[in-house]
Every structure is written in structure tokens, then in C-alpha cells.
Amino acid sequence: MNNILLISEIQGYLAITTQEKLQSFDFKVISTKNDASEIDKIKDQLCAIVVYCSEDLVSDRQFLIYLKDKALEDDVMVFAVGNSAELKAVEDVIPKQYVKSMQRPINVNELAEAINTHIEIVGTAIKKKILVVDDSGAMLRNVKAWLGQKYQVIPANSGAMAIKYLAMNRPDLILLDYEMPICDGKQVLEMIRSEKDFADIPVIFLTSKGDKESVMNVMALKPEGYLLKTMEPYQIVKAVNEFFEKRKAQE
Numbered sequence: 001m002n003n004i005l006l007i008s009e010i011q012g013y014l015a016i017t018t019q020e021k022l023q024s025f026d027f028k029v030i031s032t033k034n035d036a037s038e039i040d041k042i043k044d045q046l047c048a049i050v051v052y053c054s055e056d057l058v059s060d061r062q063f064l065i066y067l068k069d070k071a072l073e074d075d076v077m078v079f080a081v082g083n084s085a086e087l088k089a090v091e092d093v094i095p096k097q098y099v100k101s102m103q104r105p106i107n108v109n110e111l112a113e114a115i116n117t118h119i120e121i122v123g124t125a126i127k128k129k130i131l132v133v134d135d136s137g138a139m140l141r142n143v144k145a146w147l148g149q150k151y152q153v154i155p156a157n158s159g160a161m162a163i164k165y166l167a168m169n170r171p172d173l174i175l176l177d178y179e180m181p182i183c184d185g186k187q188v189l190e191m192i193r194s195e196k197d198f199a200d201i202p203v204i205f206l207t208s209k210g211d212k213e214s215v216m217n218v219m220a221l222k223p224e225g226y227l228l229k230t231m232e233p234y235q236i237v238k239a240v241n242e243f244f245e246k247r248k249a250q251e
Contacts, residue, residue: 002047003047004049005032005039007049021109021111025116027047036066052082053089053090053104054086079099082104127152129173132206134180170201174201189203202224204243207226207229
């Protein structure tokens with residue numbers, strides 16, 4: 001389900017009406033005040049943020065900076081509703097590619113349509129491909145559930161299957177388990193690095209092996225990261241998002 005964060009100081013008529021309208025588009029609306037600590041408790045992946053501006057909200061620059069970081073971290077659009085001065089305050093902090101300003105008074109139907117159209121466009125955009133290599137079917141299903149909304153997730157239940165896929169396709173990232181039968185993660189990474197055609201594909205280990213010896217063994221092969229399966233799902237999603245954000249900034 002697509003999740004939308006609705007931020008409003010006062011849960012008045014407009015906020016309630018907006019929530020009802022968005023729900024009619026089959027969105028799940030998470031309604032909250034402009035409180036960073038409360039927003040941080042939300043672990044659902046967001047597809048948009050709606051902010052009903054007020055003088056107090058936009059005068060809180062620290063919250064606007066938090067909102068900017070949230071938009072960039074989750075790679076979501078902020079739909080800001082307010083008067084000219086309030087919208088300018090938001091636009092001065094949040095990069096223009098991450099904010100869509102809408103003048104108050106607002107037609108709730110138009111707002112909902114704009115959000116729905118934006119999400120449909122984003123949804124049809126080409127998703128980054130992530131090859132997930134793990135001998136556990138349950139883990140493959142979990143990772144696909146966590147990342148599948150934003151990325152194209154390709155499961156491979158063995159190192160051999162992963163190499164076979166790489167011979168014909170080029171993912172943007174490989175999430176690689178360490179402990180696998182026949183061909184373990186270290187061996188798979190060595191094979192990847194030895195092949196000229198896909199030696200430069202970034203690899204992040206996603207494994208339950210967190211002991212110093214295991215980490216040192218694979219870090220010598222210079223993977224882009226090392227994540228533990230014991231991490232919370234939102235932490236794994238965040239790490240993957242941050243990886244792509246960093247690469248985008250470097251391009």
C-alpha cells in the first residue's frame with residue numbers, strides 16, 4: 001500500500017477532508033503534527049509528504065531542515081499547502097525538485113489528484129535493479145517485501161544462479177549472503193571481481209556473520225558495505241537508499 005505522511009499543526013476540517021480523499025485513492029494516510037520525534041517513529045515507507053503550512057510551522061527552521069532531510073532520505077516529494085510567505089519559507093529550505101507548492105485556499109480534489117498523478121508517474125519510472133543472493137527462500141521473500149516497492153528485486157538462491165543472471169543482466173546493486181552451501185558469499189564476490197564485464201557492480205553483504213574474522217575476510221575484497229540480517233528492516237532499507245543517494249551525488 002502507498003503510504004502518505006500528512007503533517008498539520010491542527011487536525012481541522014481541511015486535514016480531515018484531505019485524508020478522506022486520499023484514502024479514496026487507496027492510499028494509507030499517516031496523520032501527525034510537526035513533531036520530528038513522532039515522525040521518526042513511523043517505519044512505513046513513504047511515497048509522498050503533505051504539509052499544511054502555518055506561521056508557527058514555517059518559522060521552525062529546524063523542523064524544515066528535518067523535513068528536507070526526510071524528503072531526500074526517503075526520496076519523496078513534499079506537497080506544501082500554504083500562503084505565499086509560508087510557501088517561500090518552505091522553498092528556501094527544501095530543494096525545488098523535492099517540493100511542490102500549492103496556494104491556499106486549496107481544492108482538496110485537485111490536491112489528491114496531483115499527488116495521485118505524481119505517484120503514478122514515479123511508479124512507472126525505471127526502478128534500480130537489486131540482485132539478492134541468499135540460499136534462504138524466506139530471506140529472499142523478506143528482502144523483496146522490504147525493497148520491492150521502490151526497487152526491482154531479483155532473487156537468486158545460490159551463487160551459481162547469481163553468476164548465471166549476471167552473464168545476461170546488469171543489476172545496479174548486489175545484496176550478497178555470506179554463508180551459503182557449495183559456493184559461499186566470499187567465493188561469489190571473488191568470481192564477480194574476477195570477471196571484467198561485471199567486476200565493477202557494487203556489492204553489499206547482507207548476512208548473519210558479524211564476527212571480526214568474517215568481516216575482515218570479505219572487506220579485503222572491498223565490498224560497498226556490510227549489513228547484518230539482525231538489523232531492523234527499516235535500517236536495511238535506509239542503508240540501501242543511502243547507498244543509491246551517495247552514488248547519485250557522485251555522478
